[in-house]
Amino acid sequence: MHPPAEARASNSIQSVNVAEYCRAAKVGWRGRQLSALTTPSQTARDLVHQLHERGRSITTAESCTGGGVAAAITDIPGSSRCFAAAFVTYSNRAKADILGVPKAVLKAEGAVSAAVVEAMALGALERARADMAISLSGIAGPGGGSAERPVGTVWMAWCIRDDAGEVSTHSERCHFDGDRTEVRSASVQYALAQALSYLTVESAGKDTV
Template sequence: MDTINLLPPIQVLSERLLARGWQLATAESCTGGLIAAACTELSGSSAWFDRGFVTYSNQAKTDLLGVSEAMLATHGAVSEAVARAMAEGALQRAGVDISVAVTGIAGPTGGSVDKPVGTVWLAWAVRGEPSTARCCLFKGDRAAVRTQTCEMALSGLMDRLA
């Protein structure tokens, strides 16, 4: 991922978070920390970026974010319910004001008829508001899916801070 292209949006995100005095946390599965890396590429990000949870395995989602094993068994890791639970878990466990979570199938393996490669659920949680989620079907190879996921996650954060 070319983080240079993400620096202008990160600068805007930074300004919006600082103006509110808010802290951000990320909960990432398919991106493996790319959103946190993009955020911390900007000098001074420690003023608004608190932490990133990389929860690639189901066990990590349960241990670190409080996603229930029953939810994972019922809906699967790549689902609206799990994405929302990840975002809400990050918000609660980090004690921040806003969070974003992503879970998906970056490929090239792992897809199915119901959840093809490129399927990604994103969720955003803001303290005191109901979480929101969105499903995307991204095209391209693994790197492209992960990059598009990162861009959509950041775009969603900026929308919620507009």
């Protein structure tokens, strides 16, 4: 398992648009500015293509985005070849009952935390029997923020199961400026972009063995 990190760009990203997007997200561009660099459909199309080429499947576990990541993926023709299932767990009860997030973790860490999104991703991965999972939990606004977790704070996690069955988990805390729609849209785009990045890293490592 990898330690959580603040939103960052990854040198492994192959697409110029995706790389520019992640750099822009890191420095806090607004959702509408980020949308000018790449769209969920562009990134989702690349992700679906890469998953299909590698014979991999993906699942999603979403809270604040309400199924937006799953919608972006399933908008792509042919996504049925790689999309396993979607879980929208908006309440803490749903996170616990559907995805198996420990109630003690939800109480101690809060829904918008590394521990919770990692548990969401792992729960989705196992329940969907998929090879990759994306999870998100955040505060899209306009209310609900705090000094510790202001509006626009979104935690995300990505799980990847390798050919040996080993699972690696990455999580990041992101912050997106803008209104509710912009925060949700930017979250979907970033989650897809980093999923593509991690898939590329995993595949590159396998190719060099």
